[in-house]
Amino acid sequence: MTKFKSFKYTLAFLLISCVLIFLRLLPLDNFPRDWAAPDLLLCLFLAWCLRCPESAPIILLGFLFLAQDIFFQRPPGLFAVSAFAVCEWCKRKSFQAEEFPFSLEWLTASIAILMIFFLTHVSSSLSLIPTPKLHLGLREVFLTIMAYPFVVLILHFGLGLKTFRNKSLSSEPGREG
Amino acid sequence: MAQNTTRDDYYSTPIRRLLVWLVAILLIGIFILWRIDNPRVERFRAMIIDTIVPNMNWAMAPVTAAVNLTRDFKSYKEIVEQNQELRRELQRMKSWKEAALQLEQENARLLELNNLVVDPKHTFVSSIVLADSGSPFSQTVLLNVGARDGVRDGWPALDGLGLVGRISGIGKTSSRLILLTDTSSRIPVIIQPSGQNALVSGDNTIAPTIDFLKDPSVVRPGDRVVTSGRAGTLLPDLLIGQVVRDRNQRLRVKLAAEYERLKFVRVLRDNKTTEIDSDGSLILPKSKRNNIQNPDLKLE
Numbered sequence: 146m147t148k149f150k151s152f153k154y155t156l157a158f159l160l161i162s163c164v165l166i167f168l169r170l171l172p173l174d175n176f177p178r179d180w181a182a183p184d185l186l187l188c189l190f191l192a193w194c195l196r197c198p199e200s201a202p203i204i205l206l207g208f209l210f211l212a213q214d215i216f217f218q219r220p221p222g223l224f225a226v227s228a229f230a231v232c233e234w235c236k237r238k239s240f241q242a243e244e245f246p247f248s249l250e251w252l253t254a255s256i257a258i259l260m261i262f263f264l265t266h267v268s269s270s271l272s273l274i275p276t277p278k279l280h281l282g283l284r285e286v287f288l289t290i291m292a293y294p295f296v297v298l299i300l301h302f303g304l305g306l307k308t309f310r311n312k313s314l315s316s317e318p319g320r321e322g
Numbered sequence: 323m324a325q326n327t328t329r330d331d332y333y334s335t336p337i338r339r340l341l342v343w344l345v346a347i348l349l350i351g352i353f354i355l356w357r358i359d360n361p362r363v364e365r366f367r368a369m370i371i372d373t374i375v376p377n378m379n380w381a382m383a384p385v386t387a388a389v390n391l392t393r394d395f396k397s398y399k400e401i402v403e404q405n406q407e408l409r410r411e412l413q414r415m416k417s418w419k420e421a422a423l424q425l426e427q428e429n430a431r432l433l434e435l436n437n438l439v440v441d442p443k444h445t446f447v448s449s450i451v452l453a454d455s456g457s458p459f460s461q462t463v464l465l466n467v468g469a470r471d472g473v474r475d476g477w478p479a480l481d482g483l484g485l486v487g488r489i490s491g492i493g494k495t496s497s498r499l500i501l502l503t504d505t506s507s508r509i510p511v512i513i514q515p516s517g518q519n520a521l522v523s524g525d526n527t528i529a530p531t532i533d534f535l536k537d538p539s540v541v542r543p544g545d546r547v548v549t550s551g552r553a554g555t556l557l558p559d560l561l562i563g564q565v566v567r568d569r570n571q572r573l574r575v576k577l578a579a580e581y582e583r584l585k586f587v588r589v590l591r592d593n594k595t596t597e598i599d600s601d602g603s604l605i606l607p608k609s610k611r612n613n614i615q616n617p618d619l620k621l622e
Contacts, residue, residue, distance in 0.1 A: 170453040181458045207345035218455040222353030277459040
């Protein structure tokens, strides 16, 4: 991938995340619900880290995670650090893998989502922060995992975000859906 | 990235590793700082939100309006039924209005007898809901009034009918309102007509629970729940809602405020509220509190 292309994808990444944060802040629904919508932002971040890690720079990732924490009234830095660490782990997985079929990608993303959830939950209960109900969080985790293929599908056909592999560029990048 | 380096080489450069560690440590540091010195970091958060979110209002307002418009359009189908329903309701309301007028006159006469003056400090600031917290885990909204309008921490906010929540977190032009449904919301209340004191605590459902009730047997569904103003936390006699019983026989409050469409709220001026400007002084007894001079906590 050329430097310019990588930069373009970084810019697209930044833009889409800003738009998603903006949409979540809209005061549309103040009714407390028994379910949580899937965390599309997390899907987006994971898809980017797994599919083209070069265009998700470290500092931008950390900054965007922290911004989410600040805007969404979560303990600042808690979700950010666990999501950041897991995203870096995803990047490494994506770098190291020779073949990266979609099934493996989805599995990695699911493990990542679960890890982020448990890291956040355990560390917040260890530091005596009142944690939200477990079942609500687990529902969100499940829906986020289910939403991941759709996010990838949109990114794949909408932006052409394919897995860039040096070693196996010829292999089929996505068998979505 | 140079074209000829492989991915593994690219990934494991020391600089990259260092950067990852630096960012992670920075984030952990922010979290620990938040845990230790909560008010300061929360003030910092309010400052950031205050500079960014009101500036986004030019984009937020039309998008919100568009979404609400489509929602309203969907409900046009039911408008005929709604119309008939409203007519019937209006008929009933007329008789109520008559009763209310009579009561008003009676009330006016009684007030005159008592020579009572309604407290003039109960004025309010009207405000618009700018943004919400963006997650179902915390029930807070952002209002477009702040320190500039004289709003202070702890002031109650009402919609047309009942209490919506309390202000917690002030920026210059924005402030955060913790709704009664939030898990960290605790409101001291009195249940009328039995006059029992209790605590209404949010639990992320639309009907907060009633806790610490002395004698649950005298409380019936349908009783009115109003703020008690105990411990100087809130103004007394603000309507919260009615008592209901859920499936597990637990007492809850059906909120009088309309949470489905929260657009405008009134923030009541309350000049008595205790201000929270540091962590420790709240816990210490009053004699010790005055001894502590902590100049670096006054961050203005």
